[in-house]
Amino acid sequence: MTKPLDSTVARKPYPYPRSHEPIAWSLFGAGGMVVAFIIPVLALITGLLMPGWPVETLYPNLLAFSQSWIGKLALLAVISLTLYHCAHRIYHGLHDLHVGGNPVLMLLLFYGGATLLSAITAAWLLVI
Amino acid sequence: MRSSSTEAGTATPKSHRKPYVQQQPASWWLKNRFYRFYMLREATSVPIYLYALVLMWGIYALSRGEAAFADWLAVMQTPAMMAFHLLVLAASLLHAYTWFDLTPKILVIRLGAFRVPDLWVKLAHYGGFVVTSAAVLLLAVLFLNGGSL
Amino acid sequence: MATEHSAMIQMTVVRYRPEQDDKPWDQKFEVPCSNDSTVLEALNYIKDNLDPSLSFRWSCRMAICGSCGYMVNGVPKLGCKTFLRDYLNRSGRKGKVRISALDNFPIERDLVSDIGDFVDKLETIKPYIIRDNEKPASDGEYLQTPGQLEKFKQFSGCINCGLCYAACPQFGRNPEFLGPAALALAFRYNQDSRDEGSAERMEFLNAEEGVWSCTFVGYCSDVCPKSVDPAAAINQGKLASNIDYGLNLVGLAKSGSGSRKGSKTKRDNLSVDDKQSVKTEDVS
Numbered sequence: 001m002t003k004p005l006d007s008t009v010a011r012k013p014y015p016y017p018r019s020h021e022p023i024a025w026s027l028f029g030a031g032g033m034v035v036a037f038i039i040p041v042l043a044l045i046t047g048l049l050m051p052g053w054p055v056e057t058l059y060p061n062l063l064a065f066s067q068s069w070i071g072k073l074a075l076l077a078v079i080s081l082t083l084y085h086c087a088h089r090i091y092h093g094l095h096d097l098h099v100g101g102n103p104v105l106m107l108l109l110f111y112g113g114a115t116l117l118s119a120i121t122a123a124w125l126l127v128i
Numbered sequence: 129m130r131s132s133s134t135e136a137g138t139a140t141p142k143s144h145r146k147p148y149v150q151q152q153p154a155s156w157w158l159k160n161r162f163y164r165f166y167m168l169r170e171a172t173s174v175p176i177y178l179y180a181l182v183l184m185w186g187i188y189a190l191s192r193g194e195a196a197f198a199d200w201l202a203v204m205q206t207p208a209m210m211a212f213h214l215l216v217l218a219a220s221l222l223h224a225y226t227w228f229d230l231t232p233k234i235l236v237i238r239l240g241a242f243r244v245p246d247l248w249v250k251l252a253h254y255g256g257f258v259v260t261s262a263a264v265l266l267l268a269v270l271f272l273n274g275g276s277l
Numbered sequence: 278m279a280t281e282h283s284a285m286i287q288m289t290v291v292r293y294r295p296e297q298d299d300k301p302w303d304q305k306f307e308v309p310c311s312n313d314s315t316v317l318e319a320l321n322y323i324k325d326n327l328d329p330s331l332s333f334r335w336s337c338r339m340a341i342c343g344s345c346g347y348m349v350n351g352v353p354k355l356g357c358k359t360f361l362r363d364y365l366n367r368s369g370r371k372g373k374v375r376i377s378a379l380d381n382f383p384i385e386r387d388l389v390s391d392i393g394d395f396v397d398k399l400e401t402i403k404p405y406i407i408r409d410n411e412k413p414a415s416d417g418e419y420l421q422t423p424g425q426l427e428k429f430k431q432f433s434g435c436i437n438c439g440l441c442y443a444a445c446p447q448f449g450r451n452p453e454f455l456g457p458a459a460l461a462l463a464f465r466y467n468q469d470s471r472d473e474g475s476a477e478r479m480e481f482l483n484a485e486e487g488v489w490s491c492t493f494v495g496y497c498s499d500v501c502p503k504s505v506d507p508a509a510a511i512n513q514g515k516l517a518s519n520i521d522y523g524l525n526l527v528g529l530a531k532s533g534s535g536s537r538k539g540s541k542t543k544r545d546n547l548s549v550d551d552k553q554s555v556k557t558e559d560v561s
Binding site for chain 2: 035038039040042043058059082085086097120124
């Protein structure tokens with residue numbers, strides 16, 4: 001097939017395969033909500049409130065919270081979704097900056113990394 | 129239109145087109161305010177990612193006992209860490225601001241023929257932000273004061 | 278210009294003549310302008326009085342044909358809708374403006390871009406009402422409530438000017454991206470209550486070159502002269518595509534070719550060249 005005269009850029013041929021981006025985007029969206037609603041106040045807490053507070057009162061209460069199932073789930077959700085949101089943004093940001101790299105490796109580094117870190121966090125939360 | 133006729137004297141004339149293909153430079157985002165702000169918005173994810181790692185570290189310390197957690201807490205008190213926390217606060221607030229600007233564009237709510245105005249969706253998000261932050265802060269203060277779960 | 282000129286604008290126009298030049302170069306002109314002079318009028322002044330070899334597209338002079346898109350000081354604008362008075366210095370008597378062909382498109386000559394690829398994309402996404410069963414004219418018109426109209430009306434205002442493609446860095450990075458106008462147009466038809474063809478268009482939205490190349494920079498909506506807000510259309514499309522992905526996982530998606538009778542037309546299977554010589558026949 002000869003290239004049409006009226007275009008210098010080859011149009012992608014029919015058909016267009018379905019992208020799997022929705023998986024990443026769903027996590028990105030959920031994470032984005034978490035980062036917007038939870039991270040600012042959390043940064044205030046861990047950066048201003050917690051430091052300087054006597055650890056004797058702080059530790060037992062935090063431990064009790066993270067020993068409860070609701071506490072474990074909350075902590076895992078916050079950390080995991082934040083990781084996925086940021087990994088997605090950084091992955092696409094590097095693409096925007098023309099920073100290349102083996103596509104599979106990049107996917108493993110960012111989404112695989114977020115998954116691994118989430119699993120590790122879950123493991124730690126389980127033993128608390 | 130291309131001529132596909134093969135009659136004498138009607139063959140396709142030689143094209144003198146030579147389109148100049150403009151390549152996007154890696155510095156494209158420096159070009160104007162809009163692009164630069166977009167990059168700043170995306171860049172907020174870097175300190176927040178690092179903060180997630182700090183939180184992970186805190187959970188690890190929590191799992192290792194009071195002494196380990198006290199060490200983590202001591203590091204949180206260092207000037208470097210407090211500066212980092214300010215950066216994370218700024219980044220997450222900028223994220224929230226841009227996120228609440230964009231969400232009404234995606235989250236279109238229609239009740240029959242009535243479309244919920246973008247402004248209401250945005251204000252609902254800001255309201256939710258205030259309520260959630262207050263709730264988490266209250267919970268935190270309760271824990272710090274030894275209140276029950 | 279009919280009115281007395283009150284200022285002189287130094288217009289730098291980026292020229293490119295394919296038969297003489299290897300790359301674009303700047304040419305400076307001094308153009309008189311008055312309070313209501315536009316970039317388009319200035320270009321026509323240059324062509325009429327200073328350099329007749331300057332080439333540029335234009336037609337309606339009233340921001341509805343979409344022909345006169347150029348970069349004005351690095352910002353995609355319509356020439357007929359951009360006033361030189363906004364580029365004057367404090368004295369109000371002198372100013373500087375730089376005009377070049379739209380970013381991200383190949384430059385054909387001077388300010389004329391090759392938009393063939395853009396037109397291809399508009400055609401690709403099936404920008405027409407698709408019905409499972411055609412409604413005969415004897416049945417009367419399609420009726421739409423204001424609410425049904427509101428769902429797509431804004432996205433139907435596109436004049437195909439291409440400013441959004443010049444603005445979009447993702448299109449600049451990857452020319453295979455379907456782009457703001459094409460995706461907004463696809464979404465416009467999906468949202469139209471008269472249309473029954475969203476299943477066919479989801480293929481384009483769902484692709485990597487569809488909505489998923491977009492990172493919501495939002496500049497496309499910022500530069501759009503008709504306030505179409507393609508960024509909103511694309512990102513609402515992401516939501517629709519996301520739902521479609523989930524439905525597809527459980528086998529409930531309507532999208533995908535062959536899932537509805539007559540979904541592939543004879544036209545669809547032709548290459549772009551052949552389409553130009555084959556008349557479009559009725560879709561069954």
